Amino acid sequence: MTHIQLANPPLRVGARPLTAAALPHVLALAAFELRSTMRGKMVPTFAVLFAVVAAGLALAGLGGSGQLLVQGFTRTAVSLMTLGYYIMPLLGLLLGAMAFAANSAAMEAIAAQPVGIAELVLGRALGLLAAIVLVVVAGFGGAMVLIAASAGTAGIGGFLLVALGSILAGAAGLAVGILLGVVSRSRLGALGGAIAAWLFAAVVFDLIAIGVLQLVGGGQPGRWLLALLGLNPIDGLRAVSLVELGADVLLGPAGAALERMLGGAAGLSFVAVSLTLWIAVPLAAAVTLSSRRDR
Amino acid sequence: MIVYHGFTKRYADVLAVEPVSLTVEEGETLALVGPNGSGKTTLLKGAAGLVRATAGEIGVAGHDIARHGREARRAVGYMPQRLGFPEGATLREVLRLIARLRDTDLPRPELLLERVGLDNVLDRQIETLSGGMRQRLGLAIALLGDPGVLLLDEPSAALDPTGALLMRDLLCELGKEGKTILISSHDLMEVEAVADRLAVLVAGRLVAAGDPAALASSLDLKHGAGVEEIYRRLTGLELRVAA
Structure with a gap:
């Protein structure tokens, strides 16, 4: 019997850190995943629907004479914010959960190649994120062209901020979806988990937040509100975007209070940190869990 | 060279592979044979780094798969x-x-496909290929980068007789090139034709390993007994139809 040379360091549990040499692998996997995703029905359908609805919102301002008017960038951004911040996380959750769900025997030939788990997970995640970016570009891009051509470029900064926010909301959903896919025992379970997570973040969390703020109303609700906004990336993004788009004008006194709390660099930094954590932590957990399992 | 040293795999409550110690020498073709569920695929996946050992270790080309999986x-x-x-x-x-x-160049992918008998299919979608063509694509992928060790899980499954014979010829050719080959197969004629040695697995246990002549001798089989007789004896499968 020939024994294996064991003069090596002890077995490290977990993924190896990524090095610059891994970048070509990550990019190759991302390109492959993007092509595969765009060939499916879900992402192109999302892109077309989002583009149609966004263009419709941009054109929705009907004047008294019945003439079709185009809304300005700020008003359209507020309308698209609700759509983008709710739909993109759902798309991300579904994409991540389905791509990483169990019984993905399809990837066996790829998993047997000399690449690390972190490269596999991050490469595929990057490809899925690129698909989300394409959906956002389809929606916001079409509306942007319509508005710019008809109503000028005033307020385009806030509009682009909401587009970026939609991508980040999608990225957070994607990261959580990937984790759900990795921990789920079946594709159906992963999908169920993804939809449940979205319902919680989009609907249930708001009810809980209202209840919590009612309970602590006599104390320091500002701190509680901040904590709650940090816990839910969708709410955090909505609040900061409203402030950036001019919350005092849009929401009156409540908006002015929100602006005092989240206005300026502090609000943007707060939501940036929250989103970074919502993207990085689930992804790191997915990589770690994957590295401890069979490929 | 591939070295299994006490390799064991358990899935929840099921012991899929009992401790296996087995060596595939450099340049050798070893065939894993056994009924369905005997652990052949798990052994192959273990050496490919797709399945983590519950206990024991596997060395491939001098690298411990658990510690240096990439290499x-x-x-x-x-x-x-x-x-x-x-x-x-x-x-x-x-x-x-x-x-x-694999960090390798592939300037003429069609040449790789031609080697496994796939012509003019480079831009076809994989789902449009027949089962046999997919098998050959699988072999082409395994050959990409000219690795010294090949792990082939039922390479002739789903192949028609012509495809199976072509696959057999290709495996013999690869063996002659000096590749270290570990295959699992249900086709005992294929095993007879391509394997230098065989390892028989039953219910996750390695019951015997060696070259056919030595195995036949140790089992007191008649001179010239083939892989089929060895398999029948080791798996307890008696001949039911009189010759």
Whole structure:
């Protein structure tokens, strides 16, 4: 019997850190995943629907004479914010959960190649994120062209901020979806988990937040509100975007209070940190869990 | 060389592979045979780094697969039992991806496909290939980058007689080139033709390993007994129909 040379360091549990040499692998996997995703029905359908609805919102301002008017960038951004911040996380959750769900025997030939788990997970995640970016570009891009051509470029900064926010909301959903896919025992379970997570973040969390703020109303609700906004990336993004788009004008006194709390660099930094954590932590957990399992 | 040293695999409450110690020497072709569920695929996946050992270790081309998986996998070409890729992927895309992951150039992918008997299919979608063509694509993927060790999981499954004979010839050719080959197979004629040694697994246990002549002798089989007689004896499968 020939024994294996064991003069090596002890077995490290977990993924190896990524090095610059891994970048070509990550990019190759991302390109492959993007092509595969765009060939499916879900992402192109999302892109077309989002583009149609966004263009419709941009054109929705009907004047008294019945003439079709185009809304300005700020008003359209507020309308698209609700759509983008709710739909993109759902798309991300579904994409991540389905791509990483169990019984993905399809990837066996790829998993047997000399690449690390972190490269596999991050490469595929990057490809899925690129698909989300394409959906956002389809929606916001079409509306942007319509508005710019008809109503000028005033307020385009806030509009682009909401587009970026939609991508980040999608990225957070994607990261959580990937984790759900990795921990789920079946594709159906992963999908169920993804939809449940979205319902919680989009609907249930708001009810809980209202209840919590009612309970602590006599104390320091500002701190509680901040904590709650940090816990839910969708709410955090909505609040900061409203402030950036001019919350005092849009929401009156409540908006002015929100602006005092989240206005300026502090609000943007707060939501940036929250989103970074919502993207990085689930992804790191997915990589770690994957590295401890069979490929 | 592939070395299994006490390799054990357990899935929840099921012991899929009892401790196995087995060596595939450099340049040797060893065939894993046994009924379904005997642990053949688990052994192959273990050496490919797709399955983690519950206990024991596997060395491939001098690298411990658990500690240096990347280096070990670079030395290995793996052909899965069922090849599947995302819908719509073409052979060109898949071969290009695998080449990039192996840090190797593939200027003429059609030559690789021609070697396994696939002509003019480079831009076809994989799901449009027949089962036999997919098997050959699987072998092409395993050969990409010219690895010294090949792990082939039922390479002749789903092949028609012509395809099976072509696969057999190709395996003999690869053996002569000096590749270290570990295959699992249900086709005992194929095993007879290509394998230097065989390892018989029953219910996750390695019951015997050696070259056919030595195994036949140790089992007191008549001179010239083939792989089929060895298999029948070791798996307790008696001949039911009189010759």
